[in-house]
Amino acid sequence: VIAESYIESKDIKVDGTATRITWSPVWCEAGREYAIVLLTDDPNTAVKIAELGKYDAVNSRWVTSQPYQVGVLLSSSNASTWTPHQNLDLTFRLLAAKFTENSTTINLGKITANNTSDLIALANVEKVSFDTNAEFILTEQDGKEHFLSDNLPLALRSRLSGELTVKTTLKGSKERSPVLYPGLQLVLGNVGESADYVTRSIPAGSNTKITITYDALIPGTADVKAYVQKNVKREWQLVNLTTGKPIGDNWVERTHILTNFNANETRIKLVLSGTVQYRPKVKNLRVIVT
Secondary structure (H helix, E strand, C coil): CCCCCCCCHHHCCCCCCCCCCCCCCCCCCCCCCCCCCCCCCCCCCCCCEEECCCEECCCCEECCCCCCCCCCEEECCCCCCCEEECCEEECCCCCCCCCCCCEEEEEEEEEEEEEEEEEEEECCEECCCCCCEEEEEEECCCCCEEEEEECCCEEEEEEEEEEEEEEEEEECCCCCCCEECCCCEEEEECCCCEEEEECCCEEEEEEEEEEEEEEEECCCCCEEEEEEECCCCCCEEEECEEEEEEEECCEEEEEEEEEEEEEEEECEEEEEECCCCCCCEEEEEEEEEC
């Protein structure tokens, strides 16, 4: 069931005009079959149908061709087992939306930012086709705007604080519109200027060589340092960078080598440092002990 509604018997028109039954708008895909199901608990309610070969008293003519070739009328006494009637069709008119504007902007209120470095709009948006979209706009008090797509983080170039006005712009076409469901959440992040990653324990030994290799993206003043845990006191020893090889898209394969290492086991720690503008990234960490 993709949509449903009900109507009281007193609201059903019996003067020959159509009775309008409305439900929440839904998107129907082309080339896919849907069913209009009418259910009632009383034995008297009926709907108009057209039967091939019978006389149409309303339009004063004989039904000489299949009225609705796309679908088939089915009936059931228990709403479970259905019988098709190939020569019968339901009389109905299906209404579709025709939008007069291709976009509209909705004011969603205001929020307060405090030293914010990252933004993300957690929203349930139904984009029914390629030409529909929902965009979220956060406006600072000085008029500067930040544009967000649903569920995609935005890393700011500088921190912001103060009141932000929140709006959303829905874009579509004459026949298509995106759907923004209730429950929008705006997440304001405050990125730290340093962080570390520590591996699990790795077997080592006496007079061993430790090779630490990883891929890094290090813009501007950002940096990545590598450490090994060197003794039972769990102290960390800095391992200087040995080589760096560009691997494309500003990524560099960095290698740190430490020789004459003595410990039964060790761990590796990477310390990343940067700013809001310059954020380091690391992937594909490899550690070899020989």
